[in-house]
Amino acid sequence: QPGDAVPVAQRGSWSSFLKSIASMSGDLSSLTAPPFILSPISLTEYPAYWCERPELFAAIADGKTSEERALAVLKWFISTLKGQYTTRNESAGSEKKPLNPALGELFYGYWPDQDGRGKTTLLTEQVSHHPPITAYVIENEKKGLKLVGHNAQKTSFSTGSIIVKQIGHAVLTVKLPAGGEEQYLLTLPRLRIDGLWYGAPYIELSEQSYIVGGGFVGVIEYKGKGYFSGKSHSFKATLTPQPGRGGSATKEIVVEGTWHQNSKFTTGGHGSFHDVSGPKEVVTAVGAEASGEMGPMETRKLWELVAKGIREGDFELASREKTRIENEMRQRRKDETASGVPWALKHFVPIANDPVYEELAKHTKIAPSTEDAYVFQENWPQTLREKK
Numbered sequence: 001q002p003g004d005a006v007p008v009a010q011r012g013s014w015s016s017f018l019k020s021i022a023s024m025s026g027d028l029s030s031l032t033a034p035p036f037i038l039s040p041i042s043l044t045e046y047p048a049y050w051c052e053r054p055e056l057f058a059a060i061a062d063g064k065t066s067e068e069r070a071l072a073v074l075k076w077f078i079s080t081l082k083g084q085y086t087t088r089n090e091s092a093g094s095e096k097k098p099l100n101p102a103l104g105e106l107f108y109g110y111w112p113d114q115d116g117r118g119k120t121t122l123l124t125e126q127v128s129h130h131p132p133i134t135a136y137v138i139e140n141e142k143k144g145l146k147l148v149g150h151n152a153q154k155t156s157f158s159t160g161s162i163i164v165k166q167i168g169h170a171v172l173t174v175k176l177p178a179g180g181e182e183q184y185l186l187t188l189p190r191l192r193i194d195g196l197w198y199g200a201p202y203i204e205l206s207e208q209s210y211i212v213g214g215g216f217v218g219v220i221e222y223k224g225k226g227y228f229s230g231k232s233h234s235f236k237a238t239l240t241p242q243p244g245r246g247g248s249a250t251k252e253i254v255v256e257g258t259w260h261q262n263s264k265f266t267t268g269g270h271g272s273f274h275d276v277s278g279p280k281e282v283v284t285a286v287g288a289e290a291s292g293e294m295g296p297m298e299t300r301k302l303w304e305l306v307a308k309g310i311r312e313g314d315f316e317l318a319s320r321e322k323t324r325i326e327n328e329m330r331q332r333r334k335d336e337t338a339s340g341v342p343w344a345l346k347h348f349v350p351i352a353n354d355p356v357y358e359e360l361a362k363h364t365k366i367a368p369s370t371e372d373a374y375v376f377q378e379n380w381p382q383t384l385r386e387k388k
């Protein structure tokens, strides 16, 4: 039945929400949605999904050849997908609508050093409000690993589903022990949000994403139920050597499986490839003020009462606070226009054409051939750099 999973009192509001999605395209972050579908977490926290298995991130640095490293990058990447795309279903019963971050919203956190893997730190800044764009950096200094990326979404509606095209990319830099470095370009899959009719949305991935670097082009193809394996969340990843571009490998490697469970080698290797049945490690949030407190633009401080309202079912509080924040931000933008002094980003500088993207996307099917990017200013807050 339509709206089966929707609380009876919110069914009308759910169907108007669906109608408004169907009739708009681009950015649905600002559409008003019924309370049951709201998440108390802002999109600025989502980059933490990249590192909930910090040992797999750290392991990239332990690869002795470019082939070992390329496989470690692929394994880490595939192992993040379960967290990125199923966490809300697992913890809240369905996909939810995240809080729409304010311009300049910040999130800082870390995963502790353990068994010599090094401390991993995370910094996120909302670099644009309209359209929403989130920039982030994740670094394991001890292991010489740094991931810098940004993401935005373009949404459309097709035969009852929301289609989300992810815009943006990430670059992983790996410092090599012998000197020099390797860089990997990562692109992102397309999302399809199904289950809307019932009020129980969930994500399936489709099309493909790429990992290019270390002398390999990695193509990850995503399929859902009814495609090549017939199972939800299926993928097939092919690593093809790119002669003359850093690597020395000559053979192709293929792994196949389900990204939320496990996979195995089907060409160029044997046995198990990845397995995410084990526990993940949620990030520890850190305030950036000298006192260790969170500043007014840090996401958990900014949205504190909205999140409390959503968590405790006090939607009057949530909506009053949300309106207050939105009005404050609107006023801030007006003041900036009046004074001619625009909002200054804290950690990133935008560039129009990312040379690393352009170089690595060459000779691949990655489109477009160039993208903008946000360059991290290396200004980690002191509170994150302590106790390395």
Ligand code: CLR
Binding pocket: 028, 029, 037, 043, 046, 047, 049, 084, 085, 095, 096, 097, 098, 151, 153, 162, 164, 166, 191, 193, 201
């Ligand atoms: C953000 C970047 C992360 C991966 C990720 C996971 C879930 C996506 C989210 C991204 C962007 C916003 C998103 C969300 C799922 C639902 C939500 C597309 C890509 C939209 C805005 C809300 C739709 C509302 C329905 C739940 C009704 O690395």
